[in-house]
Amino acid sequence: MSSIKLALLNIKKNFKNEKELKSSFIISVIGMAINNISFLVLWYYFGKTVGELNGWKPMDIFGLYGFGTTSFGLVVALFDGVFNIPTYISSGNFDKYLLTPKNILMKVSTSAISTSAVGDFLFGVICFVVFAINSKLTLMQILLSILLIIISSIIFYSFSLICMSISFYLMDGHNVSQGFYNIFVSNSLYHGGAFTGALRIIFIFVVPSLLLGAVPVEIVKNLSVPSLLMILLLTIFWLVLSVMFFYKSLRKYESNNLFGFGS
């Protein structure tokens, strides 16, 4: 419980720390929202040109971005420390999380926040509202969507943690971690109708990209209970696996002596 209290305080202090530099905070939030809009417009016009593809309508792209960028924004904004693990390892700054009490994973996860991800989060919420209005979602579908945003956030956090923990095994694991992470994230925002057959199985069960946006959109649209149960079980699986993998990998940590300001 005291680890959670500390994690919340950490997030609060990090936001205060970033807000001190107000102009860069505002620019990064707006900049990221503009960046996302360009991708959305691209995919929307792709959808309009191609028409309905494997049950996916052009407007569903808004749903995909709604789930995908909201969960991405939520996790990266609050737990950006996870994405800094390779840097912490190579610089030796990981030491400080081992030298203080409380849960190591929580301290590392909340050690940094990303202001630009606040832009992603806001953008995701707007996309979701557009999707909800256009698809005339019922109250139950909206509540289900909120649950699915939480679920996809947990999956996003878990798989990202696995990607970043690979760095414990390598001298300078930035590139490898980033490579796995890019495969995971980039496929999560591609048109959901494009994934069929073996490709769909791979991107659900091996690299869970489709669980971030495509599968939640399908669950909300079709109200599919088996799909909901599947995503719940996979969420538990990825979360448990990622925490176990992090602590197992931690045993491989060899502290470096590079200079740096910390963070």
Added chain:
Amino acid sequence: MKNIIEVKNLSKDYKYKVKNENKGFLYNLFNEQEKVIRAVNDISFNVKEGETVAFIGPNGAGKSTTIKMLTGILYPTNGNIKICGLTPIKDRNALAYKIGTVFGQRSQLLPNLPLTESMEMFGVMYDMDKDSVNKRIEELSELFDLKEFIHQPVRKLSLGQRMRAEIATSLIHSPKIIFLDEPTIGLDVVSKKSLRDLLLKINKEEKVTIFLTSHDTEDIQSICERCIIINHGKIIIDTSTKQLINDYVKNKNIIITPNVEFTEYPKLSDGMSYIKKDKNQIIVGVDTEVIHTQKALQELIKHFDIDDINIDNESLESIIRGIYEKD
């Protein structure tokens, strides 16, 4: 007094990959060989509560690796460590409440916020309530003279102020031991002096055991009663700082000021050599194992018309350099 640090037969190996230079990329990709280097080799020592210990050695001697094993950052390959009765790697969480750490080149503070914010966060980390945190901040602010900059963003502090802030923050939970790795690195002479005085003060007033590594011999001489010297992963000397100086001072410098300017520099006996030849000052180095200081003095008085004479012991720095070079 009881032992606060107990180290027995401690060793640490590092593994790294080596390429076969005679083979190509693909061969090396699948046939990389592993080499093992022993960074710390079977060392044992104890530290008593309240002691001030300098753990020193040349670069790559194994001091940082040892300190990282003592603080629970690294897993030892072999051996046992007990810090306040706890095993660092097993009881990492419990140990964190007993120790404070300062790594000179790394900051644990929030750069854009005032120091008080970082101290409050550390207070919560150590389960202190708001009143205890405020009281402790007040105490540390008084002790470390932080008042003039405690409300400034940390990134605006000078290096000297930041180091004071780092040490003060590491003491927020009143630890029993503080581990310092190069605490005065990069500081000017005034800041170094003030930091050394503060460390002595916390040792005297708060009975904090100090365990430090430093390449600055002034840190060692002014703070530490005891020196442990490590080289090639092994402890080569473990003695009191005073004893170290007494045992290893074999060179003295005789500094002579002339009545009239020096013009000639006659050849000196074995064991004596000119360190400085100037018309207004001569410094002669004397190896006391070859020639007694009294004899050397007599010879110099015979050669020169002397106005003033001073005798300096060899500095701790050159003593330690001699030990490293000999090992």
